[in-house]
Structure formats: structure tokens, C-alpha cells
Amino acid sequence: GAVVSQHPSRVICKSGTSVKIECRSLDFQATTMFWYRQFPKQSLMLMATSNEGSKATYEQGVEKDKFLINHASLTLSTLTVTSAHPEDSSFYICSAREPGQHGYTFGSGTRLTVV
Amino acid sequence: QQPVQSPQAVILREGEDAVINCSSSKALYSVHWYRQKHGEAPVFLMILLKGGEQKGHDKISASFNEKKQQSSLYLTASQLSYSGTYFCGTEMTSYDKVIFGPGTSLSVIP
DSSP states (O other): OOOEEEESSSEEETTTTTTEEEEEEEEOOOOOEEEEETTSSSSOOEEEEEEETOEEEEEEOOTTEEEEEEEETEEEEEEEOOOOOOOGEEEEEEEEETTTTTTTTOOOOOOEEOO | OEEEEEEEEEEEEEEEOOEEEEOOSOOOOOEEEEOOOEEEEEEEEEEETTTTEEEETTTTTEEEEEETEEEEEOOOOHHHHHHHHEEEESSSTTOOOOEEOOOOOEEEEO
């Protein structure tokens, strides 16, 4: 089946620094990928839709200048959390859909802790 | 708009059945169902496209009532491995973004 690889799985960074998270589709091409954020015991909240070769589409309330998304190839999307603060600490998950399939495949997620 | 799920939580003994419901106030193209175990990413279970068909594999099945914009996930003869949080996700159009419900925590005990 489709595999989506996400790195790193865990990261701890200091307040004010930036963190980059990678999401790769390993055995299929994904023109669109999705980035979600999940706080403990809460649902997956869609942050943005990453589009290969064009600008990402952000959900209402998500700061595009803070959460930079780049989808430079058909298999790689990156999310950069800029000037991270403790309130950005969360579980970030990417997902993609294999062409011809309806269900999403999720990456393993990145647990970000900002200290 | 986020779909509504019920119940919020359920505890079952092995072998018992459960039903999880998902509803939307908007017209839907599809409903997805995912299971997430603690600390892990969600895993796709199945998708119901508008048309009201019922799907399933093994002892987990689901239905979609297009007129009511409601979907139900049926877990029969529950196993310990069924424990986790179940999320429904809804799409308004084909290959659209998926918006997830708040989740239903399901615990299966021996």
C-alpha cells in the first residue's frame, strides 16, 4: 500500500527558532498533501493544503507567515514552523492520497516541543 | 464545518458490539473513517461515497445515509485491538480536503 514518510518523529527546539518537518510519498506521486495539527486528546485540525508547484492554501486562522509550506516536488512537502513558541508545541501530521484511491495515508507524525 | 460524532467515548467488553455515528449539516460527497491509537498516526478504515452503499471488512462496517448526511460505523464482536480513537472525516466534493470530527474514544476490555 501507499506509504508516507515523515521526519523527524520528535523534535525539541528553543523558543524563537525554526523547525522544518518533511513529508514524503514513497511509492506514489502526490500533487496535493495536507498538513494537520493535533493537540492532546483533540481532533486533527487541517492547517493547510500543500500544492505541488504552487502556493499552499491555508485554513482560516492559520498564519501563513508562521507556518511555511513548500511543495517543491511530486513526492516532498515541507512544513517550517518559524519563530516557534511554546504554544506551537503539538503533533503535526501530513497526509496524501495515492492517485486513484480515496483514502488518505498519513505520515507517522512529528511531536514538536518548544521550550 | 466540522462533523459531529457520537458518542464521545465508549467502553466495551470483548465480543460486544458498538456503533459510532457521524453527521454533518452540509451535503457530503463522502465520509471517511479512521482509527488512531495513542501516539500514532491515524489509519484509514474505509470510505463511503454518496449513494448510500454499505462497506465493510472483517467485523467492521459502515453505512452512509445521503439524505440525512449521516454515517455510522459498526464494530461487531469487538476485539482488544479495536481500542483507539475513531474519527470520521467528511468531503464536500470529490478529492477535496477532509475535515475530521472530534473523535470517539473506544476502549475494549477483557
